[in-house]
Amino acid sequence: MREGQAAILEEESADSVLRPSSFVRIENLTKGTIVANKAKRADGFFARGRGLMLAPPLSEGGGLIIEPCNSIHMFFMRYPLDVLFIDNDRRVLFLYEGIKPWRVGRLVKGARMAIELPAGTINRTQTEVGDKLSLERPKQIT
Numbered sequence: 001m002r003e004g005q006a007a008i009l010e011e012e013s014a015d016s017v018l019r020p021s022s023f024v025r026i027e028n029l030t031k032g033t034i035v036a037n038k039a040k041r042a043d044g045f046f047a048r049g050r051g052l053m054l055a056p057p058l059s060e061g062g063g064l065i066i067e068p069c070n071s072i073h074m075f076f077m078r079y080p081l082d083v084l085f086i087d088n089d090r091r092v093l094f095l096y097e098g099i100k101p102w103r104v105g106r107l108v109k110g111a112r113m114a115i116e117l118p119a120g121t122i123n124r125t126q127t128e129v130g131d132k133l134s135l136e137r138p139k140q141i142t
Helices: 005-011 045-050 119-124
Strands: 025-028 033-044 062-066 080-087 092-099 114-117 133-136
Touching: 025 062, 033 045, 033 114, 033 119, 080 119, 092 119, 114 119
Parallel strands: 033 062
Antiparallel strands: 025 033, 025 133, 062 114, 080 092, 080 114
């Protein structure tokens, strides 16, 4: 890591250091709201296991998509999260609003992925169980 880069990374939120091309836009098709426009996929075994542990809070519009995933824990977290559990058809099966640090979530039968979001996102987007979501990479401006 170059000199000064570590300090910059510490100041930025967990999702702000990613390349824009790596972001995923999550839309609630049922409600017509944008759930996240800077979500990131947790790629690989260790990234899924680590999730957002010890990471700075997500900024508004940020998120972490964990796939496959049907349960989460909040060990070593310092802030609450909203979490959506989604099935293969991109329908919301279960959600947590503001799950607090050091909690263990339930096993969500039929869930294919979990989407971790800043607390307050579910309320702001009016997302409910049964809503249909879309996950897409934003179109590149050329």
